[in-house]
Amino acid sequence: MRDLVYEAFAAEGRAPSVGELARRTQSTAGDVLGVLRDLAEAHALVLTPDGDAVRMAHPFTSAPMAFVVTPVDGHDDRRWWGGCAWDSFGIGAALHLDVRIDTACPQCGTHLSFPTGPEIPPPAELAVRFPRPAEQWWDDVVGTCTMIRMFCDRAHAGRWTADNAPGSGHITDATTVWRLAQPWYGDRLDPGFRPHSREHNQALLEECGLTGPFWRLP
Known part of the structure; x- marks a missing residue:
């Protein structure tokens, strides 16, 4: 899951959606969110405040900063x-x-x-x-x-x-x-x-x- 997030950032400058990750991994949105939250807990990436999308995967970010x-x-x-x-x-x-x-x-x-x-x-x-x-x-x-x-x-x-x-x-x-x-x-x-x-x-x-x-x- 982590590699797919980084793949999208590197190739397209964006974070993949939960639906996209579910499709790529042939799993459910709930399963994807569970994995993303585990990765966030391990500081492997950062989720949005609502916890339903990838905000950052250092050094990449999904939103404009400075x-x-x-x-x-x-x-x-x-x-x-x-x-x-x-x-x-x-x-x-x-x-x-x-x-x-x-x-x-x-x-x-x-x-x-x-x-x-x-x-x-x-x-x-x-x-x-x-x-x-x-x-x-x-x-x-x-x-x-x-x-x-x-x-x-x-x-x-x-x-x-x-x-x-x-x-x-x-x-x-x-x-x-x-x-x-x-x-x-x-x-x-x-x-x-x-x-x-x-x-x-x-x-x-x-x-x-x-x-x-x-x-x-x-």
């Missing part, structure tokens, strides 16, 4: 919604594809548009702000993703924080987040994918220099 991701190759017309700055890098990583990310700086509204991919880092001056510590990410995962935003630079991220959420969050450079996204999401579409352990993911954070209490996973 990022649009498109292939750099002009002959590939796929389009994905990026749930956050990290997930937007993760889409290129998961698809092993060079992409263009389009978003806007929350502080000044400047349109940010740049190519990136598994071997192409983002512009060095860009910054990313994480709104809450790692141990709280899944308390409201959609809310967390919504606020992992990309800024023109650290100064703009700092000003936005001072004006809107003083004393909270963590600001890092976008290149660090890009580096983290490659191993975090790079195997997400592989056949036989198995979720990473907490220890594995903690090591990925540390390898990118994201250490200390803020980055400690639950």
